[in-house]
Amino acid sequence: MRVLGIETSCDETGVAVYDTTLGLLADALHSQVAMHQEYGGVVPELASRDHVRRVVPLTERVLREAGLGLADLHGIAYTQGPGLAGALLVGASVATSLAYALGIPAVGVHHLEGHLLSPLLGQPRPAFPFVALLVSGGHSQLFDVGGVGRYRLLGDTLDDAAGEAFDKTSKLLGLPYPGGPALAHLAERGTPGAVKLPRPMLASGDLDFSFSGLKTAVLTLARREAGAATPDSLPEARKADIALEFQNAIVDVLVAKAFAALDETGRQRLVVAGGVGANRELRARLLRIAASRGCEVFFPDVSLCTDNGAMIALVGALRLADAKASDYAFAVRPRWELTTVSAATVDSENPARGA
Numbered sequence: 310m311r312v313l314g315i316e317t318s319c320d321e322t323g324v325a326v327y328d329t330t331l332g333l334l335a336d337a338l339h340s341q342v343a344m345h346q347e348y349g350g351v352v353p354e355l356a357s358r359d360h361v362r363r364v365v366p367l368t369e370r371v372l373r374e375a376g377l378g379l380a381d382l383h384g385i386a387y388t389q390g391p392g393l394a395g396a397l398l399v400g401a402s403v404a405t406s407l408a409y410a411l412g413i414p415a416v417g418v419h420h421l422e423g424h425l426l427s428p429l430l431g432q433p434r435p436a437f438p439f440v441a442l443l444v445s446g447g448h449s450q451l452f453d454v455g456g457v458g459r460y461r462l463l464g465d466t467l468d469d470a471a472g473e474a475f476d477k478t479s480k481l482l483g484l485p486y487p488g489g490p491a492l493a494h495l496a497e498r499g500t501p502g503a504v505k506l507p508r509p510m511l512a513s514g515d516l517d518f519s520f521s522g523l524k525t526a527v528l529t530l531a532r533r534e535a536g537a538a539t540p541d542s543l544p545e546a547r548k549a550d551i552a553l554e555f556q557n558a559i560v561d562v563l564v565a566k567a568f569a570a571l572d573e574t575g576r577q578r579l580v581v582a583g584g585v586g587a588n589r590e591l592r593a594r595l596l597r598i599a600a601s602r603g604c605e606v607f608f609p610d611v612s613l614c615t616d617n618g619a620m621i622a623l624v625g626a627l628r629l630a631d632a633k634a635s636d637y638a639f640a641v642r643p644r645w646e647l648t649t650v651s652a653a654t655v656d657s658e659n660p661a662r663g664a
């Protein structure tokens with residue numbers, strides 16, 4: 310079974326073809342980063358218009374690369390939410406109308422379910438059940454995952470998500486958007502221990518996160534050091550010290566809570582997904598500790614940590630078996646809790662092949 314996946318929830322147009330027997334056949338992405346950079350963040354109207362321009366050429370490209378025609382597709386999956394309403398509508402309308410024209414099912418997919426299951430695109434593939442640490446621009450959550458669509462929330466952020474904290478801190482230091490990669494890059498040149506920042510909620514005794522205080526701590530520190538000037542005018546070397554300590558603080562908290570979640574649930578496998586999952590320090594630290602504790606950690610390929618069409622095509626394939634005969638009506642869901650998605654009836658031993 311071959312499924313086309315279309316992702317347009319934010320500032321990346323992602324299109325991919327996933328085959329339940331052969332795996333990922335083609336995957337193409339257009340990032341709008343350069344377009345939004347001059348505004349310091351995503352401008353929703355510009356994002357929607359750019360998705361309109363990109364989605365059809367990217368679809369043609371992945372089909373060409375996979376050596377397929379439209380008639381070879383068995384279903385089309387699109388990101389139904391959460392995300393920017395206008396951006397979501399582009400993917401939803403293109404996917405649904407194409408599916409209607411081809412007489413095949415259209416499946417609306419939860420964006421975070423895409424992230425959460427994206428490690429299933431790699432090898433070795435994690436078996437259910439597992440604990441998932443989902444760290445993206447909008448979410449910092451821990452889930453106990455029993456199977457496709459069986460997600461129990463263990464911990465959540467009380468304010469800013471990890472990626473959001475990276476982005477905001479990066480902005481106040483005058484680094485380019487998107488902040489996560491820029492800050493992580495600068496951190497490589499920092500001196501360990503040169504500055505000290507708090508580890509929010511490290512000893513809270515639960516699995517929740519809070520990162521807005523960390524961003525404020527950076528602002529207070531940078532303002533004090535900059536004096537009459539603005540924080541972004543600090544010397545590059547000092548910014549690097551702050552970036553390193555900031556990254557260490559976030560990683561310390563994420564790692565501690567992820568392993569606490571494994572302890573609490575008795576699971577042996579940890580899956581890490583979402584944009585912050587691309588962070589090298591986070592990956593290295595989790596792997597090191599997992600090895601010493603005898604448990605396993607699974608990550609998507611770095612290129613599949615941030616938004617992409619492959620994860621949407623994968624979830625579409627897993628859920629196609631449950632897709633009802635469609636009347637091709639669609640509605641997007643800009644706000645949508647992952648715990649409210651339905652459980653799928655796929656074979657949990659061999660999820661990517663379906664029941």
Ligand code: KG4
Nearest residue numbers: 445446447472489490584585587588615616
């Ligand atoms: O999952 P994602 O692509 O979008 C959402 O669904 O939110 O995640 C984007 C987030 C951004 O906040 C970005 O700054 C962060 O992931 N990010 C990183 C890194 N790469 C991306 N944060 C830290 N280190 C990185 N290497």
Ligand code: ZN
Nearest residue numbers: 424445615616
């Ligand atoms: Zn995302």
